[in-house]
Amino acid sequence: MLADLVLAVLTFIIGASVGSFLNLVADRLPAGRSIVTPRSFCESCDTPLAHKDLVPILSYIWIRGKCRYCSASIPMRFSGVEALTGALFAAIYFRYGLEGEFILVAAGVSLxxxxxxxxxxxxxxxxxxxxxxxxxxxxxxxxxxxxxxxxxxxxxxxxxxxxxxxxxxxxxxxxxxxxxxxxxxxxxxxxxxxxxxxxxxxxxxxxxxxxxxxxxxxxxxxxxxxxxxxxxxxxxxxxxxxxxxxxxxxxxxxxxxxxxxxxxxxxxxxxx
Ligand SMILES: [Zn+2]
Structure with missing residues (x-):
């Protein structure tokens, strides 16, 4: 039971991080930009974001939805996608456990x-x-x-x-x-x-x-x-x-x- 809970939280965190990457892909791929470099930056002031700005969901809450450098507001959608992906990964864990199906279904859901x-x-x-x-x-x-x-x-x-x-x-x-x-x-x-x-x-x-x-x-x-x-x-x-x-x-x-x-x-x- 406790192990279940720990693994659910863990899969949520993995999902939220994947969600963060999905945001980046959805943002850059249609524009033909690389999804590897450069690292993420603020859309308003172009300041490259530090690691502590990139923690899924938590960074958004910590900075109260505003850029730390120029205080432009950041759309809530990014954190929403991270939370949704996290919740879906936890649901996949409850449905399939951590067997091979988890990776397959999680990849399909991410796609x-x-x-x-x-x-x-x-x-x-x-x-x-x-x-x-x-x-x-x-x-x-x-x-x-x-x-x-x-x-x-x-x-x-x-x-x-x-x-x-x-x-x-x-x-x-x-x-x-x-x-x-x-x-x-x-x-x-x-x-x-x-x-x-x-x-x-x-x-x-x-x-x-x-x-x-x-x-x-x-x-x-x-x-x-x-x-x-x-x-x-x-x-x-x-x-x-x-x-x-x-x-x-x-x-x-x-x-x-x-x-x-x-x-x-x-x-x-x-x-x-
Ligand atoms: Zn900014």
Whole structure:
């Protein structure tokens, strides 16, 4: 119990540090800047930040949300992303323990967070992230079941079954988005089509179905809410990436629990 708590705090701290890095990637990658050098600096006064300015969440609280050098306020979003990533890593620990799945799921969650942040800011899903992810996920596709995340095709969870499940899910999700993008080009772009491939390969079937369903339902509710209650126009595009990312994160974390509920409801509807 105590060990659980200590490990949860530890995974939170690791997650918050990863979140700090995700902020940096989301900030620099679309602008084509290096994610290695230079070290982070204040956006207002260009002062390079010291180590004590870079402690996730705590630095922000310590300096009360203002730059120590020029007292420009720092957007709360950075700490928000750090706290969210930390909380998700702790949740992954509770769901999967510290086995190999932890690294896989944590990497998948981090990828989806970066995609969501960049899509929110720039309304693009960069090839620089998506294409390498597709390659890595294709290479990983035979091993999911072996790594403890069950993935089957027609009841087969051997290498072949796992590959077919992943690849068909990837193709299915991107085909689905391609059809929507062709019918409704201002709604979805080619970035979403490629992201569909990543999602299918990452979550497999039926996880990808759950992720898409959640993204469409939550995205739809938010879109209607924005049009009804804000000055948001019907024509303003809402980036879909963040909703997809949310769906994938839930599917990765809930695989098993929510999915068995989901298939129970499916059975109920099918009358079996
Ligand atoms: Zn400053």
């Amino acid at each position: 989806m967070l970066v995609v969501a942040l960049i899509d929110l800011d720039h309304k693009i899903i960069p090839n620089k992230i998506i294409l390498p992810s597709l390659v890595v996920l294709l290479i990983l596709s035979p091993f999911w079941t072996e790594m403890g995340i069950s993935r089957t095709f027609l009841g087969n969870d051997n290498l072949g079954g796992t590959v077919i499940n992943s690849v068909l899910s990837g193709l299915g999700a991107s085909m689905f988005f391609l059809v929507i993008a062709l019918i409704y080009p201002s709604g979805l772009g080619m970035g979403d089509v490629k992201l569909g491939g990543v999602i299918g390969l990452l979550v497999g079937y039926p996880g990808a179905l759950l992720a898409l369903w959640l993204a469409i339902v939550v995205g739809g509710v938010v879109a209607v809410g924005l049009v009804l209650f804000t000055k948001f126009g019907r024509k303003d595009a809402i980036p879909f990436g963040p909703f997809l990312s949310m769906g994938v994160v839930v599917a990765l974390l809930a695989e098993g629990d929510l999915l068995s509920w989901y298939s129970d409801v499916g059975d109920l509807l099918a009358g079996t």
